Amino acid sequence: MGVGDEIHSDIWGPAPVETINRKEYYVSFTDDHSRFTKIYLLRTKSEAFDSYCSFKAWLQTQHNHPIKKFHTDRGGEYLSNEFSNHLRKTGTIRRLTVHDTPEYNGVTERLNRTLMEKVRAMLHDSQLPRFLWGEALNYAVYVKNRTWTRSLKDSTPFETLTGSKPNLSNMHPWGAKVWVHDTGGTKLDGRAKLGRWVGFDEESAAHRVYWPEKRSVTVERSVRFVDDEEVVVRGVTVPFEGEIPGFDKLDNDNQPFSPQLPIPNPNTQPSSTESSDPTVETGGVEPDTNPPGEPASTDDKGG
Numbered sequence: 001m002g003v004g005d006e007i008h009s010d011i012w013g014p015a016p017v018e019t020i021n022r023k024e025y026y027v028s029f030t031d032d033h034s035r036f037t038k039i040y041l042l043r044t045k046s047e048a049f050d051s052y053c054s055f056k057a058w059l060q061t062q063h064n065h066p067i068k069k070f071h072t073d074r075g076g077e078y079l080s081n082e083f084s085n086h087l088r089k090t091g092t093i094r095r096l097t098v099h100d101t102p103e104y105n106g107v108t109e110r111l112n113r114t115l116m117e118k119v120r121a122m123l124h125d126s127q128l129p130r131f132l133w134g135e136a137l138n139y140a141v142y143v144k145n146r147t148w149t150r151s152l153k154d155s156t157p158f159e160t161l162t163g164s165k166p167n168l169s170n171m172h173p174w175g176a177k178v179w180v181h182d183t184g185g186t187k188l189d190g191r192a193k194l195g196r197w198v199g200f201d202e203e204s205a206a207h208r209v210y211w212p213e214k215r216s217v218t219v220e221r222s223v224r225f226v227d228d229e230e231v232v233v234r235g236v237t238v239p240f241e242g243e244i245p246g247f248d249k250l251d252n253d254n255q256p257f258s259p260q261l262p263i264p265n266p267n268t269q270p271s272s273t274e275s276s277d278p279t280v281e282t283g284g285v286e287p288d289t290n291p292p293g294e295p296a297s298t299d300d301k302g303g
Contacts, residue, residue, distance in 0.1 A: 003161060004065030005096070006032040009052070010108035011045055011073045012116075019134035020217060026137060028115075029055045030107055032071075034160035035151050037111060039141050046075040049086070055249050063161060068213075071095040071107075115140050126175025132198060132210060135217065139174050139199035172197060172225055180209055181222035197225065 002247050013025030023041035028224050030037045038058070040051035049284040050069075059065050062163050072078045078096075087094055118140040145157045147165035158166040195209040198217060206221045 002031050002065070003031055003035045003036075003063060003073075004059055004067050006069040006071055007055075007067050008032060008107040008111075009070065009078070010112060011042070011075060012075060012112050013042070013045075015133060017130045017133070020131050020215070021134070023134055028108060028111060029050050030111060031059075031157075031161070032107065034157050035149055036145055036157040036161045037141055039137065040159050041137075045075070045077040049080065051267075051288070052083070054087075066090075067092050069093045069095055073097045085093065115144070118143075122174045125173070126196070128175050128196060128198075128210065129215075132217075135198040135210070136174060139288055142200060143171070170200075174198060177226040178207070178209060178223045179226060180220050192224075194226075195220075197223070 009028060011025055011027045015024050016034055019041060021041070023043055025045060026039050026041040027042060028037055028039045029052070038055055040054065042048065042051065056067055059067065067090075070087060072095075074096055077083070084094075115137060119136045122136045122140070144207075146168060146295065148156060152160060156166060158164075166288060174197070176197045178195055178197045180195050182193045193211075195211050198210045199205060199208045200206070201208050201219045204219050204221075206219050207223050207273045208217055209220045209223065210217050
């Protein structure tokens with residue numbers, strides 16, 4: 001068995017919502033030898049034949065492998081005269097499952113289940129709208145092709161197909177916040193805009209960014225991923241986006257100023273109506289008893 005000896009295909013859909021580009025279906029093509037998968041988003045099932053021709057040309061031109069067997073279910077989109085005549089002219093053997101036996105097309109059935117589980121997880125985790133399921137699906141396939149699978153012992157689909165190990169150093173959570181360089185606007189405007197990262201654009205070797213305010217996706221090259229981790233300053237958890245008053249000052253140790261609780265005055269006695277235990281209701285801190293306008297007394301004359 002080699003690449004192109006048998007290709008598994010299936011169509012999934014219709015989706016509960018259309019994609020941002022009004023697509024409702026997708027068709028997948030998976031090579032049995034490498035388990036490498038390519039998908040194409042469709043508006044209608046009738047576009048399946050054009051997608052097959054695109055996949056066939058890609059496999060032949062880029063990897064020099066013809067398609068010898070084509071394995072599908074008995075969906076009408078695969079049994080059209082156009083599809084059948086094309087397979088016959090190119091010498092491609094058709095393999096069809098018997099009706100009501102989807103398990104005999106198990107490669108694509110398992111693929112659909114796995115991919116849609118990933119898509120649901122990404123949409124839930126990112127809290128992005130469901131019409132971005134097509135973007136999430138493309139990224140799920142990208143990750144699937146570059147990670148280990150049970151059918152391949154010590155390789156990945158990408159490495160089996162191309163002979164090169166995949167580069168995973170540029171992987172990021174789907175839906176992550178990114179700053180995108182922007183040269184528009186006036187001289188006083190910012191030079192970056194905040195968007196959401198929804199994957200790679202392989203045709204441009206760039207990033208795909210979703211803009212919530214525009215409800216659109218663009219291809220961008222100059223992006224910087226936002227670090228959402230929090231920092232701890234003197235035991236106080238402070239988000240990067242937050243700001244604590246006084247942190248622009250420095251104390252004697254040249255460290256950021258941290259607001260302190262007032263120091264109890266040991267000469268002040270609690271009133272008869274108050275508890276003798278200073279930790280009750282006051283958290284161990286007694287109120288300042290100095291009259292308004294007078295500074296608090298201190299034993300440290302040196303300041």
